[in-house]
Every structure is written in C-alpha cells, then in structure tokens.
Amino acid sequence: MRYSYSGWDGTQEINPLDPSELLDLLADDLFQDGDLRSALERLMTRGARRPDGERLQGLRDLLEQLRSRRRDQLTHYNLDASMDDIREKLKGVVEQERQGIEKRVQDAGQSDAPQEIRDLLKQVADRKRQALDNLPPDMGGMFQQLLDYEFMDETARSNFDELVNDLRQKMLGNYFEGMKQGIQNLTPEDLAPVREMIKELNKLLSKHLSGQDTDRDFRDFMDRFGHMFPPEIEDIDDLVEYMQRQAAQMASLMKSLSDDQRSELQQMMEQLLRDDRLAWDLAQMAGLIEAITGEPLGRQFPFAGDTPLGLDEAMDLFGRLGDFDELERQFQEAMRELDAGHIDPDLAERLLGPEAAAMLEEVRRLTRTLEEAGLIRQGGRNLELTPKAIRLLGERALKEIFDELRSDRTGQHDTRLRGQGSEQLMETKQWEFGDPFLMDIGKTVSNAIFRSGPGTPVKIDVKDIEVYRTESLVSASTVIVLDMSMSMIRSGAFAEAKRVALALDTLMRSRFPRDYLELVVFSYFAVELKAGRLLQSDWSMNPRGTNIQEALHRARNLLNKRRSSSNRQIILITDGQPTMYTASDGQVVRGWSPYEWPRYSPEAMEETLKEVKRCTLDGITMNTFLMAGDPELVAFAKLMTEINKGRVFLTTPGRLGRYIFFDYLKGKSKVL
Template identity: 35%
Template sequence: MTGNRFRYGAWRDGPDPLAPPYDVRAAVDEVGERVLTGESLRDVLRDLVRRGPRQGRGLDELRDRARRLRREALRRGNLDGAVTRAQQLLDQALAAERDELRRRPDDDAARFAEAVLDNLPRSTSRAVQELRSYSWASDEARQLYQQILDGLRREVVEQRFAGMKQALANGDLSGVAEMVTDLNALLAKHARGEDTADAFREFMGKHGQFFPENPRNIEELIDSLARRAAAAERLMRSLSPQQQEELARLMDEALGDGPLRGQLAELTDNLRALRPQLNWGRGERMRGPDDLGYSDATAALGEIGDLDELLDQLGQEHPGATLDDVDVEAVERQLGRGAADDVRRLRELERELTRQGWVTRDAEGLTLSPKALRRLGRTALARVFDELAGKRRGQHDLRDAGAAGDLIGSSRRWEFGDEQPLDVVRTIGNAVRRGGLALPVRLKPEDFEVAETERRASAAVALCVDLSYSMYADGRWGPMKQTALALSHLVATQFPQDSLQIIGFGKYASELSQGQLAAIDPTAEKGTNLQHALHLAARHLRKHPGSEPVVLVVTDGEPTAHLEDGESYFWWPPLPETIRATVQEVDHLTRYGATLNFFMLGEDPGLQRFVGAVAARNGGRVFSPDAEELGRYVVDDYVRARRGRS
C-alpha cells in the first residue's frame, strides 16, 4: 500500500479460498466421459484424486513439490562433517601444542611429548582416544581437544532429545542417564502391552523439561523419539565403512565410560522394535558445498525421511489406500498451508462421492456404485440417441419407447411403478371434475390415469462383445463400452420386460455386469473365443424360454480360440476345429430360434467370410459400422426389432 492505493493480483497460494467446493456430479461426469472413451475405470478414479478434478490441484502436483524439496535436501552438504570437524579441531590442537612445546627447548618432557604427538595414529578417532590421558602443555590445545568431545557429546544428546541444552551446560550427564533409564523402562512396559497411561504421566512429570514438544501420550512420545533415532541410524548408513568406524569411535569417546552410552543403544533398539516401519537402514548420498555437522546432518536426513513418508502417503500405491492415510499436518509442515488445503478438499471430495453414493470401495480401491453406473449408462444412451437424431435414421422418439404394447382404447388409475403412457385427456378431466372450473387446474396423484396396452412379447437378448487386445489397439474399446452400457440402460429403463446379458469374450468368455464392464481393462492375452461366448448366450436364452431369443455380436476378428475339455485353445490363422466348434454353437442357437446379428468392426477378410457364412446359415444380418457409429447401429437395430415384435 502506497498513499492509500492498493494493488490486487491473482491468489497464488493454492486454490481460491472463496471458490465453491468441488461439484461432485461434475466429477462423476468427468469420470464417465473418460470411461466412455476407453480409459480404465480404476485409473480414472485414481487420477481424480491424483491430478484433481477440473481446475483443481491433485496429489501428483503435491508429490512433485515434495520430490523437489527432497532433491534440495540432498544437495545441502556432505554428511561426514562431524568427522571432518573433529579432524580440523584436532589439527588445530596439535599445532598449538607443538608451538608450546617448541618454546621449551631444554625440557626433556617436552621432547617426549613431541615424540608422542609424532606417533599418533592417522585415524582421527584413534588419535582422540590415545590423547585421552595426555597432559597438555598448551591451554589453547587442551580447550580445542575438549571441544571435540564436548561438541560431539552435545550434538549427539541434543539430537536425540530436543530439551537437553540446559542439562548439558555444566557437563553433568547424570540427569540425562537417569531420564534415559526411566524412558527405557517405560518403553519396555509399553512393548509388553501393559497399560502405561499412569506411567507416562509420571514420567512426563519427572522429566518433561527434556521434551519441549510436549507429547500428549506415549505414542506421540515414541513417534518423536523414533524419528530422531532413525535419522541418526540413517546417518551412519550413509557414510562409508571407514567414516562409520571413525564416527562411532568418536561418539563412544565423547559419551565416555559411563552408563549413558549403553542406555542410548538400548533406547535405539527399543524404538526400532516399536516403529519398525521407519527407514532405519536406508542410507543417502548427499552432496553440497558445506560439511554438515552431526546435528545438521541428522536434521537433513530426518527431513528426507519425513519427505519419503509423505511421498509414500501421496502416492496412494498400497492396496486399500485412501486420502485419510495422508497426514495433513505433515503436508502443511513440509509443503505449506495451501498444499494442506488441497488435501483437505480432495479428502472432502472423496468423502462426498462415497456419502452421496457415487462410489464404493473394495479391496482394490474405489469403483463406481450402481447409482453412478446408471448415470453413466444414461449418458451413453443420450449420446447414442443424439447420433440417431443427427443421422435421422428411423423414428426414435423416446416419448413412446416405453409403451411396451399397443393401445387398446381403455384406461385405468395410475399405480406406482406403471410404465404405460399417461392418458392426458382423462387425467385432466379427473382434475376438472374434482376441482370444478377454477383455474389453474391442479393435479393430484389420484387424478392420473394410464392408457392400457396389449402386452407385447418379451425378449431375451445376449450382447456378445469382443474383449481381445485388437479392440483396444485399434481404438474400439471405448465405443464398445459405450454401446454395451447404452443398451443395458435402455433395456433397464424402457424395456424392463426384456432380459439382457452382456457377455465379454477374449481367450475365454464370461458374463459381465454393468460395473464389471465399466471397470474391465484390456489385456495382451491373445484369442477370440466366440464359441464360448455363444455357448453362454445360449445358456442365457434357455433361462427365459418364453421370450424371443436375440443374439447381438460385436467383434473385429474371426474366431481364433475354442474350448476343449474346459480349456481354451488358441491358434492363428484359425484352426478348422475352432471354426467347426463355433459353427456348432451357431447351429444350436438357430435350432432354438435365435437370430444372430453381427456388428463387424474393421475390414478383416477372414471375418467378412465367416460372418457372411454365419448370416446365411442363421438368417441374421451383418452390419459394418465405423467404431464411432457402433452404438447407433446396435441400439437402432434393437429398437427397430423391439417395435416390430408382437
């Protein structure tokens, strides 16, 4: 603000906080559109939360940000800084000591001390260990040597316990040792499954000053301590074997011969047993311009470990993963408030999809509910009828599509579930007689009458769809799904007296529900087992002996597989045995009175010869639509046949 002038710009920290929540129906429609184009249902549902719905940010973007932060952390510096710093301090101490000894030319003790310094091991940790009992002539050298031990001791203990700075100020480790002893006893009691609520409160009352993060229960205490301990273990695993040995010896020397060293080792074992899922043994290759000290190195590795855990949560790769698995507080801590708001919105979208009945969850993740499948089928059918209207093929006015019979001139009172058309004249007349000539005329449920019809014969319809990989490779997978879903919805809503069974066939054939069809993915398995599909179609027809039998086949290739003793045999070019077995099923259906209509996709000469021969043998028809027009042809053929059936 300058001189009471304001400048406004686009909101940059995440989604617009004033924007309305996600449109759940729009999200379902987005899923439906992509499924109808041939995409995998589970992939689309997964992408809905990973990429976010339209104009929203999803988990993938957050995951990319976490990866960038991880790469930056790996470039923060070199992990051997603790050893390097100890080496530098030792060199400075030895230089100061030699300067002091040179000022004593006639002192035999000084010459002996120089000999001791000249014969020190090249290893920093071993040199520090041998100098433990050395009598320093230089006060400066003694202080530098002590900095090696005090500094590393302080960093090691403070890294494990956040509130140790004050306790270590005077160099007295007795209070620390007592606290670690009590902590190990508390963790052992918890590991045995005993009730530790009172013991935890007693422990925090006695040693709470060491834990400024103020854990509310023992689980939070374990989480905090285990992450710190795991970071320390990862530091050791990230160093070369020589560096590991150097750092371990320096730490032992810094912690001294008291009980604390063994207690810390016991604490690490206890925490590893209680939180085995943490990355205890994973090393990292970090590079950077600076040498990181022990505390900085473990902090960087702890941050990388937290980012690894966050990346796993955002990946949603494990079976049964949900957005509830994502730690929103960790997202906000690592990626900021806007990212946490994104996760909350996506979580709310997933919950709303479930609460409103659009999706359900099974062992493999989210899938569309029957409610959503009905909406998907309605969308597919609307697309097909839009094409029918645009092509002006036949009369497809939906106003009388559900009449299911011819009008006979009489009417009756409407009852719930009636599918007959309304008798508008008698309905209005009932309302006028009930209410007089007052305007406007108000209708009540008891006024409605439906026109009685002569019931037409029902049909048993088997729709056999080719699921071979060529259907997917040639762009026919989406139109095939759309056609089957559209026909299924049409039969369910407009011709409920008909019985439709969708049968998918590849190497084997199987009966498919709407949900199974929507979720089915292509496989690279070879085989077009039309014989098995026609066998299942005949079984469906026989379940409805009073209905007119109709079989519709959608395929892009000639039969290349058949069943023998329950096993599928595939060969290309087709074996005579495959053709013979398929024709036998055609003959069975023909004798049963079923009509086979083929919808042939592509221009395979072998398929053309086969379907032509089958049509001549059965009396059915052959259509050769483009993939985009498949739904129009199939639904048009079904509606035409349905209207002509009596």
C-alpha cells in the same frame, strides 16, 4: 488479453470438483473393468484432466515432487566437509595451546620469579610441546588424547570444553529433543540422570517388544522423564516412532560418511561418553527400536553436490531427509490403501509447500465427495456404485452416443420426445375406425366447406374428419450378447460395448419404458446380467474361449419369456469365431487348442449354427456386430445371416454405439 502470474501464496483457491465431474473422471476406467476400487486408485494415483482443462494432480505427481526435492538436496550438498569444522576447531585448540605455552614461558622469563620456578615452567612447557607434537594425525586419535591433556592455556581449555559439550549435545540431544539445552554443560559425572532414563527406556521397550501391556509403565516413565521428550507423545507407539526418527538421523549420518570419517566420529563418540555402560545402553536402545519397527535405523544417502556442510547443518539435513522418507512411506501407504488420510498434511505442506498441500487436500476429498453425494457406498468390505451413480453414467453414455450420431449426421434423435406408444406426425390422413382421434381441425373444416359449400353452420361429416398420422412405437425385447474374450478387452471393444449397453438401457427406461433389455456376457461360458451390473466386477470371468452357442442359448431362453413383444432381437457383439460349446449335459467342450491352426472349432461352429437355427424358428432376429474383419469371421457371420436373415455390421469400438443406436431407433418406428 493479458494475463499476470504470481507464485503461490496460500490465498489462491483450487476449484473443487463437483460429484458429477468426479464421476465423469472415473467413467472410462469403470467401463474398462468395472472395478470401482481400481478406478478410484488410478484417479488418486495418476490424477486426471479436469473438465475446465486444469490438471488434477494425483499422489504419484506429488510423490515425484517429493523425490525431486530430495534429489535437489542430495545433488546440492557435499558431506565430506561435515567433519572439517571439528577438525579445524581441534587444530585451533592446539594452536591456541602452543601460543599460550609460549606466552607463559615469555612471561615467566620477564618476571621476578625464582630461576627454579622458571626452569620448572620451561620443563613443563617442553613436555606440553612434545605432547602436542605427538598428537595422532587422525581426528579421533587427536580428540582422545586432548581429553586427557592438561591445558596450560585457559582459552584453549575453554575452547576445547566448548567443543566437547557441543559434540555431546549433538550426540545425546539428537536422541532426546528435550535434552538439547540442558545437556550442554554436563560433565560425564552429571550424566547419571541420562543413564537412568536410557536404562528405564530400554526396560519399557523390551516389555513392549514382548507383547506385554505397557500402558502403566509408559505413564510412569513419562512422569519421571517426560521433560526430555516433546509434549505430543501420548502413548508407547508415539514414543517408539519419535525415538526411531531421532535415532535414524545419527544412523543415517554414520552410514553416509566415508569409512575414515565414520571411524573418526565413532571414536570421538565413545570418548565423549567415557562410560561403557551408557554406550552399551544406547546400542541396546537402537537394537530394540529396530526389532519393534522391523526396519533398520537410517540409511545411506548418496550426496553428490559441491556445497560443504558442517556437522550442525548435516544433522539438520538428515532430519529433513528422514522426513522425506517418512512422507514417501505415507504416500505409498495411501496409494496401497486407497486412503489419502494416511498422509500427514502438515508434513506435506512443510516439505512440498502450500500448493502441493492444497492439491493433496483435493485428492483426500475424492472418496468423501462421492460418498456424501450418494454416488458410492460401502458394500461389505468394498466400495460400490449406487443406483444413482449408475443412472448418471448411463445418461452420460447416452448423451455421448447421441452427440456422435449428430456429428455424423446419421440421424437426429431428440430424447425429449414423450409418448404412450405413438408419436404425432405433421402429416394427416382421413380418419378410419381405430385411428387415434388426433383431429386436424383446420383441414377437417376445410373438407366440410369444400364438400357442402360456404355457409353457417358448417356441417361436418365423418368423411370430412382429417387426423394426424402417428408413428407407432414398436415394443421391443433385446438381449445384447457380449463377447468378453481377451482380444475384445485389449482392443477396447468390451469397454465400449458396456458403455453402449448402459446407454441403451438408459434410453429404454426414459423413452421406451415398455421395452426390455437383458445382457449375456460370455467367454468359455455365459452369464446373464442386468445392465446396472456391468459396472461391477464380481461377475468377471476368465476371458479365454468363445462360447457363442451357450450365449445364444441363454439369450433365446430369455426372449422366449417375452413372446408378447412384437420385436425380439439378439445383438451379438464379437470379434472371434466359436472355439467351444456347451453339451447337453452342461459340460463345456473345448474344440480348439491355442497350439493348433485354424484357431476355431468346426464342432463349435456347427453347434452354434444349430442354436442360430433355433433362434430363427422361435422368431428371434439376430443382428451381429463384428469388431474384427477377419475373412473367416465374416464368412461365419454370413452363414448365420443365411439362416436367420438378420444383418451383419462390420464396425470398430469408436463407431459401435452409433451403429447400434441408429439401428435400434430406426427399428422402433412404423408410420400408420
């Protein structure tokens, strides 16, 4: 089979995840710590491998694309040449002026003008040449003196005026987008409207900074000066955000230039204004913006490329770099707030392209998809799983465990079987009083014919009746006692045990509704849980300490409320020996110190074995699943079995579900 590939053109579709697939992607994290918010955050941030094999990119992947594109810009361009264009234009103006002077002198020498006029022109030309010869070598100084220089050549004057207007447009037009065209031919005297606007802007910003109501002031300001700003500015916050973005371009340029270049450009900017008040107002405006936002304007960018940039290109590039920084800020806020709605999709598409924008939209839909499917909901200030989601996760866990059982050929357990306390088998037996009347008609008739001989009608006696044997389903009450120690969490055993417990709860609800399941989770104390709460985090405890005694005590109390059950059992899942116990007064007694050896408590072991004996006297069976093979732990487990006559299984997280389910299902059946 041949495949053809093409670049992204916006017409391709990314198959959206359906809610159940999305829940599957969250499952492992949910079993790990039960924190839905953290699971969603990890999925949104890190992405995941989709069921179809494609990768769902997370915000971290898209953020790395963003950073990579910014690095490409910085490693491609060289900012050192940004002032060369101005320097070359200034040199061109000076050279044009020299040529113009020479032409004026030559033209005068060939004219019929009086000698006195020609001599006067020569004197002026000499002074002009001297002035040009004495121009400072630095660009800022040269620019300053040319501003006061009276040109003899009209072309040189025109070129210089064009340069001045261009620089003024870049400087002020950079702050005020709407002024870029209108400001090009302004003289210093024509800057009065600009001075007035900046003065009023500073008043507005000062009032906003002090926390006063500025709604009316903002409307009045925009009525007067709105033509100098983009139309999308609707309130004071939009105005501050816009001014911050615009001012940051010039600030970043200044910070990224070398010291000499920065000094030259600063000197030129001061001379362009020729107005100390306007310069001061611009500086005040920058300070107010920084005070309002709490962030410095612009930053230094480390350019390391070879491609030269002119000043025009540099200003455009700093605008893009500012957009990169803004989009990165939005990504970080989205990851922090677990809400991709903080990211501007248009900005993301402009900087990262349509494919990344489509991936971003997929991430944006994650939470909404789960909410609309009724799988998560807002519980107070946090998101929580709905009963529907917990049921689906239980069914998923149950299917996985049965798949594992089939792959190991340790048993074929078809969950489609139904029954009210018994299952019909293919074997038959002679009917006895009290048996379910599941008659095998063929064998019953055969028995009658064999007894009385052929002929009709066939006379059937009670002794002829053959019925199917049945498999009685024993009602069971089970408490899973689950160790939540740090070692269980680190090894993955705790997460696997939660998966098994939820799957077992699902099996009981669907096939064995008369059975009972409860959980007791313990570390230095114990808590009782329903299976559905396993995927919540509000019950989490400090995972230090192993109080098996209290956990067994709670499990025994729960099972003693179910004395009608014919089979009551405790499933203990642990990887450690007792290190503490709960005294009769309710106080937890620590019999072990992390700085002592051995790392278990003889007193806690003794109290735990007493509780095992109480369970035994109450007719409760204990089956222990050890998640570690330490000789001391195995020896302690054997002590419990000597008292209780239960069984011990040495297993691993990957096989825990198979062991528990096989043992549970095997214990359900007794052939009658």
